[in-house]
Amino acid sequence: MNKFSRRSFFKLSGITAAAAATTPLAACASGSDIPHAAGITGKAADLPKAKGPRVVVVGGGWSGLTMAKYLKKEHPDFDVVLIEKRGLFMSCPITNLWLADQVKLEFLDHSFLDAAKNNNYIFFNATVIDVDRKSRKVYTEQGYLKYEYLVLAPGIDYNYSAIGVTDPVDVNTLKTNYPAGFMPGSEHLSIKNKLAEFEGGVFVLTVPQGNYRCLPAPYERTCMVAAEFKKQKIKGKVLLLDGNPDITIKKDGFHHAFDELYKGIVEYQPGAIIKSVDVAGKTIKTEFDSYKFDDGAIYPRVRASRLIETLGLVKPDSPQFEANIDPFKYNVIGDEHVYVTGDARPMGFSKSGNTSNSEAHYVAKVIAAHAQGKEIPWESPHTVCFSAVMIDPLESISVDAHYKYNEKEKHFGFYDVKMVQNWSADRGQANLEWARGMYRDMFS
Amino acid sequence: MERREFVKLCMTAATAVAAAPRVLAETGGSLHTHERAQLTDRQGRPLTAHALRRQETYVFNYPYASTPCFLLRLKEPAPDGLELKPKEGSPYTWPGGVGRDHSVVAFSAICPHQLSFPSAVRSVIDYRRDKSQAAGRAGVIVCCAHGSVYDPTHGARVLGGPAPQPLTTIALEHDPRTDHLYAVGTMGIEVFDQFFSAYRKELNQYYGRGAYREPVSGKAPVETMDRYTRNRIHC
Ligand SMILES: Cc1cc2nc3c(=O)[nH]c(=O)nc-3n(C[C@H](O)[C@H](O)[C@H](O)COP(=O)(O)OP(=O)(O)OC[C@H]3O[C@@H](n4cnc5c(N)ncnc54)[C@H](O)[C@@H]3O)c2cc1C
Ligand code: FES
Numbered sequence: 001m002n003k004f005s006r007r008s009f010f011k012l013s014g015i016t017a018a019a020a021a022t023t024p025l026a027a028c029a030s031g032s033d034i035p036h037a038a039g040i041t042g043k044a045a046d047l048p049k050a051k052g053p054r055v056v057v058v059g060g061g062w063s064g065l066t067m068a069k070y071l072k073k074e075h076p077d078f079d080v081v082l083i084e085k086r087g088l089f090m091s092c093p094i095t096n097l098w099l100a101d102q103v104k105l106e107f108l109d110h111s112f113l114d115a116a117k118n119n120n121y122i123f124f125n126a127t128v129i130d131v132d133r134k135s136r137k138v139y140t141e142q143g144y145l146k147y148e149y150l151v152l153a154p155g156i157d158y159n160y161s162a163i164g165v166t167d168p169v170d171v172n173t174l175k176t177n178y179p180a181g182f183m184p185g186s187e188h189l190s191i192k193n194k195l196a197e198f199e200g201g202v203f204v205l206t207v208p209q210g211n212y213r214c215l216p217a218p219y220e221r222t223c224m225v226a227a228e229f230k231k232q233k234i235k236g237k238v239l240l241l242d243g244n245p246d247i248t249i250k251k252d253g254f255h256h257a258f259d260e261l262y263k264g265i266v267e268y269q270p271g272a273i274i275k276s277v278d279v280a281g282k283t284i285k286t287e288f289d290s291y292k293f294d295d296g297a298i299y300p301r302v303r304a305s306r307l308i309e310t311l312g313l314v315k316p317d318s319p320q321f322e323a324n325i326d327p328f329k330y331n332v333i334g335d336e337h338v339y340v341t342g343d344a345r346p347m348g349f350s351k352s353g354n355t356s357n358s359e360a361h362y363v364a365k366v367i368a369a370h371a372q373g374k375e376i377p378w379e380s381p382h383t384v385c386f387s388a389v390m391i392d393p394l395e396s397i398s399v400d401a402h403y404k405y406n407e408k409e410k411h412f413g414f415y416d417v418k419m420v421q422n423w424s425a426d427r428g429q430a431n432l433e434w435a436r437g438m439y440r441d442m443f444s
Numbered sequence: 445m446e447r448r449e450f451v452k453l454c455m456t457a458a459t460a461v462a463a464a465p466r467v468l469a470e471t472g473g474s475l476h477t478h479e480r481a482q483l484t485d486r487q488g489r490p491l492t493a494h495a496l497r498r499q500e501t502y503v504f505n506y507p508y509a510s511t512p513c514f515l516l517r518l519k520e521p522a523p524d525g526l527e528l529k530p531k532e533g534s535p536y537t538w539p540g541g542v543g544r545d546h547s548v549v550a551f552s553a554i555c556p557h558q559l560s561f562p563s564a565v566r567s568v569i570d571y572r573r574d575k576s577q578a579a580g581r582a583g584v585i586v587c588c589a590h591g592s593v594y595d596p597t598h599g600a601r602v603l604g605g606p607a608p609q610p611l612t613t614i615a616l617e618h619d620p621r622t623d624h625l626y627a628v629g630t631m632g633i634e635v636f637d638q639f640f641s642a643y644r645k646e647l648n649q650y651y652g653r654g655a656y657r658e659p660v661s662g663k664a665p666v667e668t669m670d671r672y673t674r675n676r677i678h679c
Contacts, residue, residue, distance in 0.1 A: 118641060354590070358606065382590075382606055384590045384591060384606075400578075400591050418578070418591075420577060420578070420679075426588065426677045426678050426679055427588075427679060429566060429568065429588075429675065429677045430568050430588035430589060430677055430679055433560055433566075433568045433588065433589040433677075434589050434590060436560075436589075437557065437558030437559065437560055437589045437590060438558065440558050440559055440642045441558045444638075444641055444642035
């Protein structure tokens with residue numbers, strides 16, 4: 001069957017034309033084109049009956065996990081279901097330190113079941129494929145759930161076309177052979193394996209333009225990879241191609257680290273906007289130069305999770321396909337029952353775990369208040385971000401910031417920023433404790 | 445009621461149960477009573493308030509075997525009567541410092557933000573006699589995990605960072621005759637249940653199954669922070 005039309009799909013799945021006409025798709029407010037009424041997805045998911053207003057949270061990342069816990073705390077009447085497609089949580093933060101053997105994998109992995117058990121919500125290991133906002137149904141591959149409130153926290157996806165890689169074959173090779181390592185799981189394990197196998201030459205890392213996930217992380221990773229080069233006496237260099245004119249955050253700290261700790265190992269190239277990647281020839285082309293590499297991890301541009309686009313929720317002017325929400329209350333414009341949080345938001349906050357965590361504390365209160373016919377004042381998210389620059393002993397730098405809305409320019413800017421750019425072992429330890437605290441907040 | 449009188453009154457009460465209602469009256473009904481424990485040195489000898497070095501961080505476990513508290517003799521007297529208002533939870537009146545010069549205070553050392561605490565291995569939360577870079581000042585309790593700053597002279601109220609409420613106050617009694625100190629309960633929001641649930645695995649391992657939640661009674665030995673933990677992390 002080469003042409004798989006909608007009609008034949010419905011025929012195949014045994015749904016009559018009449019049934020198809022009355023499916024939620026016909027009245028679908030999301031504007032997507034997924035035949036979600038077919039087969040099992042047209043049935044209610046096999047879950048306990050809701051004991052109160054059901055809030056469905058999509059995505060068990062830093063935002064969704066915090067959200068599920070605090071929705072229940074803020075309004076115990078809520079019946080909360082967290083839908084997550086992964087079976088095991090793996091933290092993205094601290095993976096750079098794990099690349100350099102500063103923590104074990106157990107430090108990063110956590111159980112979704114423990115989080116649900118400890119905080120009285122339901123964990124549903126499924127993938128969300130569509131939403132019908134009119135009938136308030138969220139569809140998974142295992143059936144649909146009715147919701148009173150829906151929170152979408154699906155995180156990011158990669159945008160390879162923005163670095164000139166559009167052929168699906170090339171995109172696939174790039175993803176497989178040089179994974180970005182900004183969505184946790186196999187990508188990170190592959191990068192760790194690469195490091196263990198690397199025998200010398202150029203190990204390339206890249207920094208995208210735009211509001212990419214975790215501003216300091218590519219620089220931190222550069223330091224950790226370079227530290228491994230030093231420790232393992234690997235001959236070669238870590239080439240960091242930065243699409244920005246300079247280091248985007250904790251600039252002095254990272255410049256010092258590159259110059260003082262990793263002189264001769266790290267080669268930093270600012271203003272290197274990637275125009276194309278010759279995957280077979282292992283060459284990255286920028287406007288004026290081309291760079292050969294032997295191995296590495298290529299971080300393309302970031303966009304909001306494709307789920308946001310699938311559901312027809314993209315903000316019209318968002319270059320990163322982020323969601324069209326009220327910047328203070330987080331609800332989808334015109335729909336006070338659907339919210340978008342975490343890295344899929346369009347506001348210019350730092351796409352970080354700490355930001356997502358503090359924001360979810362606030363948005364849980366917004367939704368709890370809405371359910372009780374109340375409103376609460378806006379609270380700024382909080383960004384606390386440590387970056388490791390050195391190992392044995394682990395030493396880190398940090399930034400701590402809030403945000404303020406600029407009425408005139410209609411966007412948020414950093415506010416109350418504390419930057420500590422001299423690394424210390426105490427900060428290295430605080431870096432680890434930062435993460436332990438966040439895991440406690442999400443899982444215990 | 446005069447403070448002195450109050451302490452005297454408390455001291456005439458033979459047990460915590462009898463003493464508690466008086467503290468309760470003084471603090472506007474916000475004392476959570478726990479078993480009474482006398483603060484002692486490591487050998488179990490009663491500790492005197494004047495023997496405490498000013499601005500040194502001391503630690504004792506109270507009200508449970510595994511829940512550490514800071515004991516501080518501040519540079520200055522800590523005034524009583526301060527009204528503290530946690531973001532969520534009832535307001536309470538802080539009783540101020542005890543001892544002859546009202547400078548001895550105690551707080552639970554579990555950070556109410558995400559529960560960092562001093563363990564034998566490390567502590568990211570500490571009192572800073574010198575200037576803390578993160579806090580930009582001296583004489584404060586700083587939690588380096590996410591930058592919460594507390595003011596021990598004013599009931600450990602929050603001066604900065606993400607903490608939603610002050611450190612839990614440990615209510616102390618002072619016997620002006622002997623200069624001895626007793627812990628009798630807590631004030632403010634307790635986070636012990638969350639603490640136990642977050643660290644159950646580690647606490648069972650360290651203290652033996654279930655022993656971590658034994659109430660402290662009779663004596664509560666006090667240590668310096670340097671002895672209590674192997675690694676004091678400052679920021
Ligand atoms: C290497 C690295 C280092 C970092 N360092 C730091 C740091 O030091 N400090 C810091 O604060 N932040 C750091 N971050 C950033 C942080 O990880 C992210 O900002 C954070 O994870 C964003 O949270 P989120 O919930 O929006 O997205 P995620 O945490 O990515 O969660 C999204 C979840 O949604 C699930 N999902 C997506 N689509 C569906 C679907 N259709 N159905 C069901 N489930 C779905 C995904 O599986 C995922 O679990 C780092 C990130 C990386 C990669
Ligand atoms: S645990 Fe202390 S500031 Fe977060």
